Amino acid sequence: xxxxxxxxxxxxxxxxxxxxxxxxxxxxxxxxxxxxxxxxxxxxxxxxxxxxxxxxxxxxxxxxxxxxxxxxxxxxxxxxxxxxxxxxxxxxxxxxxxxxxxxxxxxxxxxxxxxxxxxxxxxxxxxxxxxxxxxxxxxxxxxxxxxxxxxxxxxxxxxxxxxxxxxxxxxxxxxxxxxxxxxxxxxxxxxxxxxxxxxxxxxxxxxxxxxxxxxxxxxxxxxxxxxxxxxxxxxxxxxxxxxxxxxxxxxxxxxxxxxxxxxxxxxxxxxxxxxxxxxxxxxxxxxxxxxxxxxxxxxxxxxxxxxxxxxxxxxxxxxxxxxxxxxxxxxxxxxxxxxxxxxxxxxxxxxxxxxxxxxxxxxxxxxxxxxxxxxxxxxxxxxxxxxxxxxxxxxxxxxxxxxxxxxxxxxxxxxxxxxxxxxxxxxxxxxxxxxxxxxxxxxxxxxxxxxxxxxxxxxxxxxx
Amino acid sequence: xxxxxxxxxxxxxxxxxxxxxxxxxxxxxxxxxxxxxxxxxxxxxxxxxxxxxxxxxxxxxxxxxxxxxxxxxxxxxxxxxxxxxxxxxxxxxxxxxxxxxxxxxxxxxxxxxxxxxxxxxxxxxxxxxxxxxxxxxxxxxxxxxxxxxxxxxxxxxxxxxxxxxxxxxxxxxxxxxxxxxxxxxxxxxxxxxxxxxxxxxxxxxxxxxxxxxxxxxxxxxxxxxxxxxxxxxxxxxxxxxxxxx
Numbered sequence: 001x002x003x004x005x006x007x008x009x010x011x012x013x014x015x016x017x018x019x020x021x022x023x024x025x026x027x028x029x030x031x032x033x034x035x036x037x038x039x040x041x042x043x044x045x046x047x048x049x050x051x052x053x054x055x056x057x058x059x060x061x062x063x064x065x066x067x068x069x070x071x072x073x074x075x076x077x078x079x080x081x082x083x084x085x086x087x088x089x090x091x092x093x094x095x096x097x098x099x100x101x102x103x104x105x106x107x108x109x110x111x112x113x114x115x116x117x118x119x120x121x122x123x124x125x126x127x128x129x130x131x132x133x134x135x136x137x138x139x140x141x142x143x144x145x146x147x148x149x150x151x152x153x154x155x156x157x158x159x160x161x162x163x164x165x166x167x168x169x170x171x172x173x174x175x176x177x178x179x180x181x182x183x184x185x186x187x188x189x190x191x192x193x194x195x196x197x198x199x200x201x202x203x204x205x206x207x208x209x210x211x212x213x214x215x216x217x218x219x220x221x222x223x224x225x226x227x228x229x230x231x232x233x234x235x236x237x238x239x240x241x242x243x244x245x246x247x248x249x250x251x252x253x254x255x256x257x258x259x260x261x262x263x264x265x266x267x268x269x270x271x272x273x274x275x276x277x278x279x280x281x282x283x284x285x286x287x288x289x290x291x292x293x294x295x296x297x298x299x300x301x302x303x304x305x306x307x308x309x310x311x312x313x314x315x316x317x318x319x320x321x322x323x324x325x326x327x328x329x330x331x332x333x334x335x336x337x338x339x340x341x342x343x344x345x346x347x348x349x350x351x352x353x354x355x356x357x358x359x360x361x362x363x364x365x366x367x368x369x370x371x372x373x374x375x376x377x378x379x380x381x382x383x384x385x386x387x388x389x390x391x392x393x394x395x396x397x398x399x400x401x402x403x404x405x406x407x408x409x410x411x412x413x414x415x416x417x418x419x420x421x422x423x424x425x426x427x428x429x430x431x432x433x434x435x436x437x438x439x440x441x442x443x444x445x446x447x448x449x450x451x452x453x454x455x456x457x458x459x460x461x462x463x464x
Numbered sequence: 465x466x467x468x469x470x471x472x473x474x475x476x477x478x479x480x481x482x483x484x485x486x487x488x489x490x491x492x493x494x495x496x497x498x499x500x501x502x503x504x505x506x507x508x509x510x511x512x513x514x515x516x517x518x519x520x521x522x523x524x525x526x527x528x529x530x531x532x533x534x535x536x537x538x539x540x541x542x543x544x545x546x547x548x549x550x551x552x553x554x555x556x557x558x559x560x561x562x563x564x565x566x567x568x569x570x571x572x573x574x575x576x577x578x579x580x581x582x583x584x585x586x587x588x589x590x591x592x593x594x595x596x597x598x599x600x601x602x603x604x605x606x607x608x609x610x611x612x613x614x615x616x617x618x619x620x621x622x623x624x625x626x627x628x629x630x631x632x633x634x635x636x637x638x639x640x641x642x643x644x645x646x647x648x649x650x651x652x653x654x655x656x657x658x659x660x661x662x663x664x665x666x667x668x669x670x671x672x673x674x675x676x677x678x679x680x681x682x683x684x685x686x687x688x689x690x691x692x693x694x695x696x697x698x699x700x701x702x703x704x705x706x707x708x709x
Contacts (some may be wrong), residue, residue: 355644378514403521437687
């Protein structure tokens with residue numbers, strides 16, 4: 001990961017460049033609006049969400065059976081199935097397939113799972129050269145950055161940044177920011193990669209238990225081109241990608257792209273069912289903490305996620321803090337409820353990087369109650385001791401004051417007295433509120449003081 | 465019908481005029497309303513920070529103050545939502561559960577319980593309505609732009625019937641202002657940026673007032689407006705509704 005800064009620190013740095021934050025916010029808001037237009041054109045949109053949610057609930061409750069059904073059907077189709085308990089095992093399995101074939105190069109289409117497992121770093125240490133073929137992923141890969149968004153990996157970059165990166169790595173003209181020119185350069189560069197790589201790795205959007213096939217959704221066709229030109233296809237999936245039957249795709253494919261980018265459907269929805277003659281197809285099914293999450297009653301439904309990224313696009317915090325501030329492969333609201341499951345201590349800040357506004361829950365195509373889970377993670381993290389001592393002390397003090405009316409009354413009066421007579425004690429640089437905001441003007445009396453004097457009078461009036 | 469007036473702790477201390485407006489408005493609408501003197505806070509600041517387990521004292525105090533009322537009415541969607549979702553009593557959960565159903569935000573109480581569709585009045589200003597998230601998405605006081613569902617808005621329904629008011633349509637109708645409880649200090653940079661951006665939307669529509677149902681959001685926006693020396697004024701919806709009758 002890029003940094004070990006807490007979300008709030010990284011976000012504060014991101015916010016130093018106001019114009020860039022505005023641009024980032026507006027770009028993602030544009031995607032959110034496209035999503036709204038697409039969703040609002042479908043009269044049965046809310047029913048589709050509910051249906052998708054129920055299908056996924058069924059999957060979560062019958063995961064064991066569906067996985068075995070999928071394995072058995074995939075094997076009948078000639079696919080080799082591997083099971084990986086964690087990221088390390090996943091990486092070893094992928095590497096062992098490469099070794100078996102004596103191949104040192106891989107072309108990879110987008111897979112957030114391999115980001116989660118840090119596969120690129122692992123393979124690179126083993127001397128294997130991986131080229132990401134999704135354009136956005138290729139851009140961030142050249143810059144040695146992680147993706148900042150699960151659907152739009154390079155959304156934090158402007159075309160000027162891309163031009164500079166391509167100039168440095170692909171030899172394009174310096175200062176040529178024309179998107180078409182830059183895309184053509186990437187296309188030429190990737191075309192060569194597609195023609196020469198023997199092993200292609202893809203992610204999986206949906207794995208169908210009934211048929212043992214997988215479906216990969218892309219806009220660039222890069223998954224297909226990689227797979228069709230390679231001898232070996234490795235597909236990596238978290239086990240929650242299972243859906244029961246092929247007919248259920250009709251629900252998910254209608255939701256996925258509309259939620260993600262506002263498109264009716266991705267340009268390519270590619271079904272991979274069986275290896276071609278003389279070729280190999282492997283599927284690596286990964287747990288990496290998912291069983292633990294499935295066992296957490298409050299958080300299991302986070303595994304319904306189909307990785308559309310809608311919660312990121314709508315999140316007012318994400319739009320203004322950028323994906324890297326979440327220091328996790330999956331950023332934004334959904335990342336903030338997935339990450340603590342992987343490492344509570346490292347990701348304790350993420351559930352707090354939210355105002356709990358609830359917009360994420362409303363856009364989620366599979367109806368994950370993301371904001372409720374953010375709230376619940378906060379409770380868990382505090383109980384498990386992952387909050388700063390100072391905060392705990394302050395909260396305990398606050399709880400005592402607020403539970404005792406007399407103390408509350410006194411504290412209120414004292415507070416207002418200080419604000420009125422010694423404002424410097426409040427209006428100073430140690431008060432984060434005051435840095436960019438004025439404090440409210442303390443009134444002469446509280447409401448309860450007013451009420452004591454005036455309420456009886458009004459009651460008397462009423463009695464007349 | 466006995467109504468308990470539930471006033472958020474910070475409104476009691478910093479914005480008594482909002483509480484007075486709520487109290488007077490309910491009286492004018494014919495309610496038998498009383499303010500239990502020993503109420504403090506619903507406990508939300510602790511709970512949203514992950515310390516829900518420390519809110520038992522607040523719950524006990526809330527129940528002691530409000531158990532006797534038929535309805536509990538509060539000029540804050542956020543505090544109402546917290547009580548609706550989290551009020552518990554280990555010794556009498558049945559009572560707590562009943563009370564969770566008896567607590568109402570001011571505008572929904574007016575439209576849904578009192579069944580009042582309009583409050584006559586005059587407020588000849590250009591006004592921007594800030595939809596606070598907990599009232600909107602939590603209590604469903606207004607339809608949410610994310611959903612494919614028909615428009616409605618309980619607070620806007622009341623505001624729009626007031627003479628002279630020019631209620632603007634914002635570019636981002638229900639974007640969060642960034643207050644977020646302790647978020648406003650723990651994530652200070654984002655919180656302020658979100659508030660500044662909300663204000664820009666209101667400014668672009670040349671509003672004279674920003675109103676809303678939650679003083680916490682408005683306090684945050686007011687803090688930024690004052691720092692910017694903006695002429696835009698903040699007013700709670702209870703103040704508009706009360707001033708006009």
